[in-house]
Amino acid sequence: MADSCASPTAPPSIGGGSLLIAWQLKDKNVLIVGGGEVASQRIESVLTADAHITLLAPAKGVHARTKELIDTYPSRITYHDRRFSGPAEIHKMDMVLTALDDVNRSREICEMCRKNKVPVNAADIPELCDFYFGAQIRDGPLQIMISTNGNGPRMAALMKKKINSALSGKEGGAIERVGVLRSQLKERAPGVGGALGRKRMKWMSEVCNIWEMDELMQLDDAFITKLLDEGWDKNCVPTLDQLKGRTTRKTSRHTQSSDSSQWLLAMGSFALGAVCTTLILLSRKR
Numbered sequence: 001m002a003d004s005c006a007s008p009t010a011p012p013s014i015g016g017g018s019l020l021i022a023w024q025l026k027d028k029n030v031l032i033v034g035g036g037e038v039a040s041q042r043i044e045s046v047l048t049a050d051a052h053i054t055l056l057a058p059a060k061g062v063h064a065r066t067k068e069l070i071d072t073y074p075s076r077i078t079y080h081d082r083r084f085s086g087p088a089e090i091h092k093m094d095m096v097l098t099a100l101d102d103v104n105r106s107r108e109i110c111e112m113c114r115k116n117k118v119p120v121n122a123a124d125i126p127e128l129c130d131f132y133f134g135a136q137i138r139d140g141p142l143q144i145m146i147s148t149n150g151n152g153p154r155m156a157a158l159m160k161k162k163i164n165s166a167l168s169g170k171e172g173g174a175i176e177r178v179g180v181l182r183s184q185l186k187e188r189a190p191g192v193g194g195a196l197g198r199k200r201m202k203w204m205s206e207v208c209n210i211w212e213m214d215e216l217m218q219l220d221d222a223f224i225t226k227l228l229d230e231g232w233d234k235n236c237v238p239t240l241d242q243l244k245g246r247t248t249r250k251t252s253r254h255t256q257s258s259d260s261s262q263w264l265l266a267m268g269s270f271a272l273g274a275v276c277t278t279l280i281l282l283s284r285k286r
């Protein structure tokens with residue numbers, strides 16, 4: 001039982017985690033040192049974030065996948081066939097990633113980065129890292145990172161499988177269409193904050209709550225215009241069926257409540273019927 005003397009305002013304990021953020025790296029400079037398999041995975045992650053990569057690795061140790069990426073993205077990866085040479089390499093870098101088979105060199109590079117306040121990750125050397133990588137699930141704009149905060153990277157990979165099996169594969173497409181709808185809504189009702197901002201947020205949240213994933217995926221440009229004309233402009237949230245001119249059971253919030261009353265009525269009639277039948281049966285027994 002709860003202790004009546006305990007302070008009712010005691011906050012739950014906070015701490016022991018790491019900050020989960022979606023770091024915006026577009027057009028930033030990232031130095032990757034090493035060209036093995038791990039470096040190839042880092043390159044793919046950084047390319048996904050639209051950053052520019054400078055890659056330092058002797059050609060003889062370059063993994064086939066790393067080579068393929070260098071050849072495929074020559075304008076986004078500046079490759080130098082040589083080893084890391086010293087502090088000048090990290091100047092003008094926004095981030096440094098090492099993926100070396102040489103722990104001492106990694107340690108030196110990390111120390112240089114720290115002195116210059118450049119965030120750094122050394123693959124597999126947690127104590128040198130400013131941030132860790134995590135297992136990733138990506139589906140268009142949907143990005144899920146699974147981190148065990150250094151406790152069990154293999155467990156992160158296993159969690160990825162579990163989460164993947166719970167996803168339908170439609171989420172990324174649906175989110176992409178919602179992104180287009182949101183930006184068109186902002187064009188129609190521009191501005192930051194205020195009453196209009198609150199109304200916009202409420203309307204957008206309702207669309208996301210009411211529409212199913214596969215319905216959101218059907219929001220092509222024509223439907224988006226229709227939804228804004230018949231929904232936003234008229235201050236309601238029509239369903240996809242209503243936009244298509246069909247009336248079905250699934251409707252917007254307003255009609256959902258009348259659906260519930262119909263359901264209650266049906267359940268009430270059923271219960272009444274059951275009571276009557278029981279009474280008749282009982283009276284026959286007597």
Ligand SMILES: C[C@@]1(CC(=O)O)C2=NC(=C\c3[nH]c(c(CCC(=O)O)c3CC(=O)O)Cc3[nH]c(c(CC(=O)O)c3CCC(=O)O)/C=C3\N/C(=C\2)[C@@H](CCC(=O)O)[C@]3(C)CC(=O)O)/[C@H]1CCC(=O)O
Pocket residue numbers: 041121122123124125126129131132133134135136146147148149150151152153154155156157160
């Ligand atoms: C998630 C993932 C992302 C990625 O690297 O892209 C990632 N490691 C992955 C796999 C993996 N790495 C290792 C195994 C062998 C099994 C095992 O040990 O579990 C497996 C499993 C496998 O290969 O399947 C060995 C290992 N890893 C680290 C150490 C050092 C240590 O712990 O001291 C050791 C050697 C331990 C030893 O010597 O015994 C350290 C780190 N590895 C991290 C990330 C960061 C923490 C992330 C977190 O905790 O969530 C952190 C701290 C730093 C960093 O590298 O950023 C990627 C899975 C991607 C995917 O499959 O989707």
Ligand SMILES: NC(=O)c1ccc[n+]([C@@H]2O[C@H](COP(=O)([O-])OP(=O)(O)OC[C@H]3O[C@@H](n4cnc5c(N)ncnc54)[C@H](O)[C@@H]3O)[C@@H](O)[C@H]2O)c1
Pocket residue numbers: 033034035036037038039056057058060061062063082083084099100101102105123124
């Ligand atoms: N986090 C993870 O998921 C994970 C998984 C496996 C291994 N690792 C670790 O990551 C590191 C890299 O793994 P890998 O399999 O890619 O190794 P690897 O041996 O295939 O690659 C190392 C690369 O570093 C280059 N290199 C070495 N010294 C260099 C220097 N001074 N300057 C520039 N390049 C240099 C080599 O030429 C080679 O290209 C290892 O320490 C490994 O233990 C991490």
